[in-house]
Amino acid sequence: MKLQKATRCALFAILELASGHDRQLSANEIAEKYGISTNHLAKVLRSLGRVGLVEAVRGAGGGYRFSGNRRRTTLLDIIQLFETIDPIRNGEREDGDDTAEGKGLCQVLMEIEDTARATFASITLDTMIKLVDKNR
Amino acid sequence: MANPHARQSERKYSVRLARATDIPQVIAIDTENTALPKAEYWEDLFERYNSRPTELDDDTQPKSVKRYRFFLVACDGDTVLGFIIGEVRAWEFGSPPCGWIFAIGVRAGTRQGGVGHILLEALNERFRKAGVNKVRTMLARDDTLIMSFFRSQGMMAGPFIQLEKDL
Numbered sequence: 270m271k272l273q274k275a276t277r278c279a280l281f282a283i284l285e286l287a288s289g290h291d292r293q294l295s296a297n298e299i300a301e302k303y304g305i306s307t308n309h310l311a312k313v314l315r316s317l318g319r320v321g322l323v324e325a326v327r328g329a330g331g332g333y334r335f336s337g338n339r340r341r342t343t344l345l346d347i348i349q350l351f352e353t354i355d356p357i358r359n360g361e362r363e364d365g366d367d368t369a370e371g372k373g374l375c376q377v378l379m380e381i382e383d384t385a386r387a388t389f390a391s392i393t394l395d396t397m398i399k400l401v402d403k404n405r
Numbered sequence: 406m407a408n409p410h411a412r413q414s415e416r417k418y419s420v421r422l423a424r425a426t427d428i429p430q431v432i433a434i435d436t437e438n439t440a441l442p443k444a445e446y447w448e449d450l451f452e453r454y455n456s457r458p459t460e461l462d463d464d465t466q467p468k469s470v471k472r473y474r475f476f477l478v479a480c481d482g483d484t485v486l487g488f489i490i491g492e493v494r495a496w497e498f499g500s501p502p503c504g505w506i507f508a509i510g511v512r513a514g515t516r517q518g519g520v521g522h523i524l525l526e527a528l529n530e531r532f533r534k535a536g537v538n539k540v541r542t543m544l545a546r547d548d549t550l551i552m553s554f555f556r557s558q559g560m561m562a563g564p565f566i567q568l569e570k571d572l
Contacts, residue, residue, distance in 0.1 A: 387546040396556050
């Protein structure tokens with residue numbers, strides 16, 4: 270499974286900002302660590318700001334900080350802001366889906382979608398940060 | 406919104422084997438969590454898992470198969486705050502002996518207070534003493550609350566996939 274670029278940027282930014290209490294970083298600092306475009310990241314940070322997950326800090330030494338709840342925000346909450354991980358379950362249809370073969374294929378793909386959704390929905394930022402720490 | 410009892414994690418609860426007198430409180434916690442009263446089920450589980458001769462203390466292992474079965478409760482005084490049940494199972498689907506957790510419940514008013522964590526740790530300790538080094542459980546895919554709990558304790562998807570069909 271592959272996540273879209275904006276989703277990965279959002280996850281990296283949130284994990285970075287939420288990894289310490291009141292941690293404050295500029296878009297440049299985050300972009301540099303993950304090798305992503307600062308412009309692209311700035312757009313993603315604005316989207317995260319609109320839903321209250323990050324807030325911009327003005328002034329010298331300003332940047333962004335996490336403003337959500339680490340133990341309540343899941344990976345799915347963030348992913349869903351940028352993409353749909355279960356398009357078939359959400360009614361997206363493609364050519365051939367009305368045939369018996371297409372229906373069978375949709376059934377199998379939905380099984381995969383449901384598992385992916387359950388996985389992302391059950392991993393909070395807090396859990397993810399613990400997982401990240403184990404990989405250091 | 407954070408649970409007002411969240412700071413209870415610093416309190417010390419005691420974890421011990423469930424006793425017959427705890428079962429009404431276990432039933433009440435389960436009923437509160439699932440809205441499905443099933444007194445007979447819990448009484449039967451107690452009989453099969455913990456009912457033991459009165460001369461045995463909590464740390465003495467019975468000689469029967471019950472030495473691999475654990476029905477634990479977390480208490481604050483006489484109040485049961487939560488329960489967990491598990492057992493060592495061997496060679497199911499070719500799996501070497503491992504610990505299986507098949508029930509856990511925490512009083513809704515004490516969630517986020519560390520009760521689930523100490524119950525799981527206590528059960529894991531008993532599994533370790535029983536000689537296993539892997540613990541498993543199975544959950545409903547849409548039970549995000551409980552799945553998030555187990556994941557927060559470091560559990561990840563294992564190598565088994567559950568399959569089913571309508572009969």
